[in-house]
Amino acid sequence: MDERLNAEENLRVIRQLMERVTVYRAISAPTALVGGILSILAAGAVYYNNEVQLVLGRAVRPREFAVLWIVVLVLAAIANAYFLWREAARSGRPFVSSGMKLALQAITPNLLIPAAFTLWFFQTGYLGAQELELVTVWVAFYGLGLLATALFAPRSLAILGWAFLLTALATPVLSEWIDRLTDDAPDTIMGLTFGLYHLIYAITTWPRSRRMAAGRPLAE
């Protein structure tokens, strides 16, 4: 009987250790919640100013729109770093783990085109009010970045990546319809993707990530 219990315990340890190093969640549920709420607030603020009451006395300008979303990105990135650090500290693992290095290697190339496109937008793109193009590039490459981690990420993260990518692909078709509905397609798409999608991800992955966080460190 003891032999069987020992064997079960060893198999459990092997399985947990393998999962720990082969599954890496680059975006934790709390980060998604913070990012989702910030995005909804940002999109709501732009919509309120442009469509309900001109708080600024004018509509939000293209470059202000981009700056606002870059601020949201920076705040969400800081929150993500904090939550990953907290989880690493809680489980006795290094913050910059081999999984994080792998995730950064996979995600980084997908950020180059959005970064270059954003630079272009700030230089000349804003003159033509190309927010919709900017938003489409952001959403598409964010989705691709998440999908680049699919080999070692939980399935939920890959689904989130597909949701972003498919939304970006559907934008040329749906943007006119969204514009008729809200009169502000770029802002609505940002609120829908970075806001609503992240909130859904946070709600659906929260219980699982709590269980993972509660797991004991192995092979001390």
Next chain:
Amino acid sequence: MLEFNKLDKAIHEKGRLAIMTLLATRVSWSYGDLKAELGMSDGNLITHLRTLHKLGLVATTKEVRNRPQTSYSLTRKGRSAFTEYLRVLENIIKVGKR
């Protein structure tokens, strides 16, 4: 009891089992990543790696890029020993359930 005796004693030790498990997940692991992931002391980790290397279960690769770096991987013998170890564990559980 007989099945238990079939377990590879070199792998069955807790620290070495953790090392073998990590090495089984990727082509190779750098010493730094192994140490960070397992949270073992240098002395402990090096001793276990030497033991596994001497037994022919683990291969060592030394590279000098910006600084010297040692990587470890499972040998063919190491991979089959690990697979066999898992098979014996599964058998023990199956027999115990009967």
